[in-house]
Amino acid sequence: AQTVTQSQPEMSVQEAETVTLSCTYDTSESDYYLFWYKQPPSRQMILVIRQEAYKQQNATENRFSVNFQKAAKSFSLKISDSQLGDAAMYFCAYRSPHGQNFVFGPGTRLSVLP
Amino acid sequence: SQTIHQWPATLVQPVGSPLSLECTVEGTSNPNLYWYRQAAGRGLQLLFYSVGIGQISSEVPQNLSASRPQDRQFILSSKKLLLSDSGFYLCAWSSGQVPTQPQHFGDGTRLSIL
Secondary structure (H helix, E strand, O other): OOOOEOOOOOOOOEEOOOOOEEEEEEEEEEEEEEEEEEEEOOOOOOOEEEEEOOOOOOOOOOOOEEEOOOOOEEEEEEEOOOHHHHHHHEEEEEOOOOOEEEEEEEEEEEEEEE | EEEEEOOOEEEEEEEOOOOEEEEEOOOOOOOOEEEEEEEOOOOOOEEEEEEEEEEEEEEOOOEEEEEEEEEEEEEEEEOOOOOHHHHEEEEEEEOOOOOOOOOEOOOEEEEEEE
């Protein structure tokens, strides 16, 4: 079974600075899909960015980008120009193309300091 | 566009009382549907998922049950609530046909057991 690990329970970043959140996963599949979700204090789950494993190019969405290292099974999220509204729990998630379930990591709580 | 509705937003129930949380999806057909529970500051625990009407898979043995009486309706129930059932419950849907698509979440139900 696949597993997702987020080794940083908490992180903090100064406003306007850059921060990277780590995610590693374990799978024997060659094709799969990876996602980062943000959960602010309102507890809504908001999709931040997605990456398809067969694409070598790292996904980017405005200030959010990923560093996808398939061989290392690593999928880190970089937030540039951090804003106070970025403060949230961030979850990394894995989806197999063959299964119906998503495997979530335990989350990283990000604080943004003014 | 697709939307997901989950209600109620907040619920306070006494121990031993029944429970019914409802989730409906609009704008798509034959979605995969999911119920998660989240303890405060923690990750997501998958409780149930469904790939079609009447098809329910349980991930965690407990006193909760789920039903899918219609294609886009997913209900979480309990006959007798326990203190340990307190938590934040999230409903989600994803496409069963397009694995590149992420999960989309409802706004959640905060359940407190007294």
